[in-house]
Amino acid sequence: MAQDPIIMMNHVGLIKTDHRGRMISVLKDIKLSVLSTEIHALIGPSGSGKSSILRLLNRLEEATSGDIYIEGKTIGQWQVRDLRNKIGFVFQESSLFPGTVMDNILYAPRIRGIKKSKEKSVAKEMIAMVGLEESFLDKEITRLSGGEKQRVNIARTLAAKPEIILLDEPTAALDPASTQTIEQLILNLNQEYKKTIVFVSHNMQQVKRLSHHIAVIKQGETIYQGTAEDFIEQHGEDMSFL
Amino acid sequence: MNYMESITTGQVLLALVLVCIALYLSFYFKVNLEKDILVATIRAFLQLMLIGYLLTFIFNLKSPIYTTVMIFFMAGIATYHAGKRGEAVQGSYWISGIAIYGTTIITIGILSGFGIIPYEPQMIIPVAGMVIGNVMNAASLALMRMHDELKDKQNQIEAALSLGASPRQAANPAIQKAIQISMIPVIDRAKIVGIVSLPGGMSGMILAGASPLAAVRFQVIIMYMLLGSPFLTVGIAVALGYRQYFTKFMQLKL
Structure with a gap:
């Protein structure tokens, strides 16, 4: 029997108002089906609406049409907090809070009232999960490299213990070495910790390396769902036709 | 009677000398503020006179x-x-x-x-x-x-x-x-x-x-x-x- 998707989007649309008050159709017809414990990529050109899909899944915005299901329940049936505890969102690195690595990692545990005595052990566990030394915990965020920041960013989301992790262009601003580290980390989170991962990328090579399934997004519409290999076989690796 | 109570309209008008200095300097430096200075001078006078009469009225009511x-x-x-x-x-x-x-x-x-x-x-x-x-x-x-x-x-x-x-x-x-x-x-x-x-x-x-x-x-x-x-x-x-x-x-x- 086929597995039920953990995330499903049916004909989802999103209309936003820009700063001049004009209506813009950001998403027109998004279809998405993500299976539990898989890595799923959203790929497409800049401005195609990939990041908006992640924002809808974390309920940072409301879809204007269509249905979104998480574990079979519509997104409206979830308490917002429960949904966000289940689905973690790794934003781009500029979302890190000022302060130390430890302050960032412990943000979610502190909101949930973690005991002071347990803080250190949780922070150590999280920093180890992203492959950084314990000595990083006391470092100021401003002193980290791009790759280190991104790992702290992931550790901060992991500390909230999500089952599903959304990553918005996780390697966009990174050099090749850091990109490789983050890609390995994504694979580890999936294989070792059984996290379901949805990530946004515009790099077909990366998508092929990491994902089980992909959705190709063009101008707010899903134009392909399947494996990266099948897509490449049909269209080649050149994404310029999008 | 103290000084405050004895201020005359003439004294108030004489203080306009200071405004004239401002007007002259605005003209001299060509900063084009003469009109604003005049408006501010007249508005300040009218507003303060108005509030003066209003306050006198309210003070006298003692309500x-x-x-x-x-x-x-x-x-x-x-x-x-x-x-x-x-x-x-x-x-x-x-x-x-x-x-x-x-x-x-x-x-x-x-x-x-x-x-x-x-x-x-x-x-x-x-x-x-x-x-x-x-x-x-x-x-x-x-x-x-x-x-x-x-x-x-x-x-x-x-x-x-x-x-x-x-x-x-x-x-x-x-x-x-x-x-x-x-x-x-x-x-x-x-x-x-x-x-x-x-x-x-x-x-x-x-x-x-x-x-x-x-x-x-x-x-x-x-x-x-x-x-x-x-x-x-x-x-x-x-x-x-x-x-x-x-x-x-x-x-x-x-």
């Missing part, structure tokens, strides 16, 4: 009701100005209104209730004017600053929300910054008072013939009032203001 109406009218004007300046914040008018009216009622209530300043028009109206003028600036500064902070920190606020923070928790750094920025000038003014500047109220009392020590005692009351009341206004304004930026589903809306 707590008219005194209260006057204070509420002043708070209304301040609400309009603070609301207009903070227009970037949705609901800035009613937020400023609650903050300014609330602060005025509480501050004047404490001052009169404890018998620090008697609820008599010639005492309480000028004091209320100082409170209202002061909190008007604090309210609009706090609202504008909070708006800018929420906009600048959009990424961090949404990251906090996605990590399970409530809107209050997520907006906290922006709220703190708005309070700090709007309170720093108030606190700094209290720190340097008497050293760098002599406050207007105290100067006025000395000019009117009061002893410096009596003027100082009164001024200390005023300074404490001007220190406490903006905090109250800013607190109310940001507590109501930040809520305008979040939906019931804990989404940031800018």
Whole structure:
């Protein structure tokens, strides 16, 4: 029997108002089906609406049409907090809070009232999960490299213990070495910790390396769902036709 | 009769010499401010004459009701100005209104209730004017600053929300910054008072013939009032203001 998707989007649309008050159709017809414990990529050109899909899944915005299901329940049936505890969102690195690595990692545990005595052990566990030394915990965020920041960013989301992790262009601003580290980390989170991962990328090579399934997004519409290999076989690796 | 009571219209007109200097300098440096200076000179004269007659009328009535109406009218004007300046914040008018009216009622209530300043028009109206003028600036500064902070920190606020923070928790750094920025000038003014500047109220009392020590005692009351009341206004304004930026589903809306 086929597995039920953990995330499903049916004909989802999103209309936003820009700063001049004009209506813009950001998403027109998004279809998405993500299976539990898989890595799923959203790929497409800049401005195609990939990041908006992640924002809808974390309920940072409301879809204007269509249905979104998480574990079979519509997104409206979830308490917002429960949904966000289940689905973690790794934003781009500029979302890190000022302060130390430890302050960032412990943000979610502190909101949930973690005991002071347990803080250190949780922070150590999280920093180890992203492959950084314990000595990083006391470092100021401003002193980290791009790759280190991104790992702290992931550790901060992991500390909230999500089952599903959304990553918005996780390697966009990174050099090749850091990109490789983050890609390995994504694979580890999936294989070792059984996290379901949805990530946004515009790099077909990366998508092929990491994902089980992909959705190709063009101008707010899903134009392909399947494996990266099948897509490449049909269209080649050149994404310029999008 | 002291000097204050003896000022003649002729003396007032002679003071226009100083305005003429300003006009000449504006002309000399070609900064094109002559019209503004003239308008400001005439407006200041008319507004102050008007308030002079109005206050004389209210002082003569010696009615707590008219005194209260006057204070509420002043708070209304301040609400309009603070609301207009903070227009970037949705609901800035009613937020400023609650903050300014609330602060005025509480501050004047404490001052009169404890018998620090008697609820008599010639005492309480000028004091209320100082409170209202002061909190008007604090309210609009706090609202504008909070708006800018929420906009600048959009990424961090949404990251906090996605990590399970409530809107209050997520907006906290922006709220703190708005309070700090709007309170720093108030606190700094209290720190340097008497050293760098002599406050207007105290100067006025000395000019009117009061002893410096009596003027100082009164001024200390005023300074404490001007220190406490903006905090109250800013607190109310940001507590109501930040809520305008979040939906019931804990989404940031800018």
